[in-house]
Amino acid sequence: MESMKRYDEEFKKEVIRKFMGGRSVAGLSRETGVSEGVIHKWKNAMVVRDDGEVDKEKLAMRKKIRELEMEVEILKKAALILGRPG
Secondary structure, eight states: OOOOOOOOHHHHHHHHHHTTOOOHHHHHHHHHHHOOOHHHHHHHHBBOOSSHHHHHHHHHHHHHHHHHHHHHHHHHHHHHHTOOOO
């Protein structure tokens, strides 16, 4: 029987950052070797309210912020290509 692996907090945060950046849980699971269930557990643990419930609004806002940050970067690159200062 295989023993449980332990992952450090930085690794967990990096996986969740990638998820918030738009990556799928299935893709992250294949890439990292961590089961989908464990990734979901990490995600939920990082966005828990004081009453112990998962803060779905906070999770959605973090994902939207990451999407907007990616859009800004794309627009900056497009502005440079088109010759406008970004």
